[in-house]
Amino acid sequence: MADDTPMISMQHVDKTLGGRKVLDDMSIDVARGEALVIVGGSGVGKSVTLKHIIGLMKPDRGSVIIDGEDIGAMKPVELNRFRRKFGMSFQEGALFDSMSVFENIAFPLRRHTKYTEKQIHERVDECLDLVHLPGVSSKRPSELSGGMRRRVGFARAISLKPQILLFDEPTTGLDPVISDVIAELIVEMDRTLNTTTVTITHDMKVAFKIADRVAMLYKGRIVEEGTPEVFQQSTNPIVQQFIEGRAEGPLTE
Amino acid sequence: MNLLERIGRVFLRLFEETGLWFGMLGRTFLWTFRPPFEGGEWLRQMVRVGVDSIPVVFLTTMFTGMVMALQTYIGFHRVHAENFVGSVVGLAMLRELSPVLVGLMVTGRVGSSMAAEIGTMRVTEQLDALEALATDPVQYLFVPRVIAGIVMLPLLTILGDALGVGGGYLVGVKLMGANPVVYQQNTYQFLHMNDVWSGLIKSAFFGLILTLTGCVRGYYTSGGAEGVGRATTAAVVSASLIILFTDFFLTKLLF
Numbered sequence: 001m002a003d004d005t006p007m008i009s010m011q012h013v014d015k016t017l018g019g020r021k022v023l024d025d026m027s028i029d030v031a032r033g034e035a036l037v038i039v040g041g042s043g044v045g046k047s048v049t050l051k052h053i054i055g056l057m058k059p060d061r062g063s064v065i066i067d068g069e070d071i072g073a074m075k076p077v078e079l080n081r082f083r084r085k086f087g088m089s090f091q092e093g094a095l096f097d098s099m100s101v102f103e104n105i106a107f108p109l110r111r112h113t114k115y116t117e118k119q120i121h122e123r124v125d126e127c128l129d130l131v132h133l134p135g136v137s138s139k140r141p142s143e144l145s146g147g148m149r150r151r152v153g154f155a156r157a158i159s160l161k162p163q164i165l166l167f168d169e170p171t172t173g174l175d176p177v178i179s180d181v182i183a184e185l186i187v188e189m190d191r192t193l194n195t196t197t198v199t200i201t202h203d204m205k206v207a208f209k210i211a212d213r214v215a216m217l218y219k220g221r222i223v224e225e226g227t228p229e230v231f232q233q234s235t236n237p238i239v240q241q242f243i244e245g246r247a248e249g250p251l252t253e
Numbered sequence: 254m255n256l257l258e259r260i261g262r263v264f265l266r267l268f269e270e271t272g273l274w275f276g277m278l279g280r281t282f283l284w285t286f287r288p289p290f291e292g293g294e295w296l297r298q299m300v301r302v303g304v305d306s307i308p309v310v311f312l313t314t315m316f317t318g319m320v321m322a323l324q325t326y327i328g329f330h331r332v333h334a335e336n337f338v339g340s341v342v343g344l345a346m347l348r349e350l351s352p353v354l355v356g357l358m359v360t361g362r363v364g365s366s367m368a369a370e371i372g373t374m375r376v377t378e379q380l381d382a383l384e385a386l387a388t389d390p391v392q393y394l395f396v397p398r399v400i401a402g403i404v405m406l407p408l409l410t411i412l413g414d415a416l417g418v419g420g421g422y423l424v425g426v427k428l429m430g431a432n433p434v435v436y437q438q439n440t441y442q443f444l445h446m447n448d449v450w451s452g453l454i455k456s457a458f459f460g461l462i463l464t465l466t467g468c469v470r471g472y473y474t475s476g477g478a479e480g481v482g483r484a485t486t487a488a489v490v491s492a493s494l495i496i497l498f499t500d501f502f503l504t505k506l507l508f
């Protein structure tokens with residue numbers, strides 16, 4: 001397959017939830033190996049976009065093509081198999097609280113690989129090392145801090161060596177220092193694992209740090225996109241207001 | 254909103270929820286036969302539904318058997334038919350009381366906790382995380398629970414049958430002074446195997462109903478902690494109602 005086909009391609013996606021049009025003719029492509037960050041305010045459809053990419057939601061109209069395959073048209077069993085290409089990190093980590101950290105990270109390995117118990121242990125330790133969190137494997141998720149839970153979530157997401165990594169608000173609710181640590185970790189993971197990543201956030205500092213390209217989502221569609229430098233220079237008043245975090249402007253009208 | 258609109262809305266919701274329930278029943282059925290099979294999880298749920306419910310079942314059915322014996326003795330004494338107390342207690346326990354009481358008690362104990370557990374997983378995105386890890390929540394969560402319900406409820410009912418009849422015997426013989434041999438004879442004289450089977454078949458259905466309702470209510474939870482609370486209550490109320498409702502029709506069908 002030619003390498004210039006996009007890894008992720010959303011084309012003209014509409015989605016209405018609870019009578020409100022959350023995505024409105026949304027289109028975006030993500031190249032192989034690219035790190036895309038989607039920014040935007042609360043309730044503009046960021047999470048919904050991510051859920052479309054991994055097939056947790058299906059578009060009302062339009063298509064979502066991942067690695068050349070239309071995941072909207074897949075049967076549940078097919079989709080289930082296809083999902084192994086993905087690793088996703090959730091807002092609060094979404095760790096299984098009935099299991100230890102080790103069991104959380106081992107969960108996808110046990111279900112989708114033929115690893116022996118020894119190989120599973122090795123892989124779990126490897127993943128925990130990658131997120132710089134060795135020695136917590138016997139802890140319960142409730143014993144961890146917010147930042148640590150996020151990192152265990154990352155470790156679980158990368159355990160199956162996915163080609164695509166999705167991060168849903170990776171730094172929300174964390175202090176500025178930990179946020180920066182998490183952002184650096186995402187950059188590092190992206191580089192060492194050579195994945196395509198899509199991150200959604202409303203933290204511009206984090207966005208500029210990890211992005212090859214930043215896109216702004218507003219009212220269900222992309223209103224601006226470009227490299228961090230280009231994005232920062234944008235004359236679009238919506239983008240400017242968001243970057244500067246002003247109360248007055250087109251976003252709040 | 255006028256009255257007709259309101260009535261219409263209630264019925265639409267009822268139909269919608271019935272549809273969701275049967276849809277999930279179908280999905281659960283399909284996933285039951287697809288690998289990977291969660292052997293460990295199946296056992297864990299069987300312990301949770303079955304073994305852990307033994308104390309509750311023990312107390313409920315034994316005391317019901319005892320009070321049945323007491324009440325029928327008082328009534329039958331008036332028409333000098335004390336000899337039939339054993340038969341009435343046996344028939345009532347095996348055919349009706351043991352399966353239904355066990356079903357309702359386990360609904361309160363297990364159905365509610367399943368709704369709360371899965372509901373919490375929904376609001377903390379753990380269900381989405383399961384799917385993102387290429388694991389269908391119906392396969393991983395629903396199937397072991399529903400199987401546990403179908404297998405364990407009949408077993409609990411057998412226990413309930415024995416305890417109910419035993420409780421009745423204790424009251425009839427020790428408290429009311431009936432002749433032990435006559436009481437036992439009368440207990441078994443009018444019982445058919447059919448009475449046992451009909452109770453067990455019913456209880457398997459109740460096991461399916463209470464676990465699936467708990468799972469479905471949890472799965473469609475929305476709205477944070479309050480939503481989890483609502484789902485839990487709804488699971489117990491609707492599972493209890495469905496159990497009482499199907500009890501009548503199954504009894505009519507099974508005779």
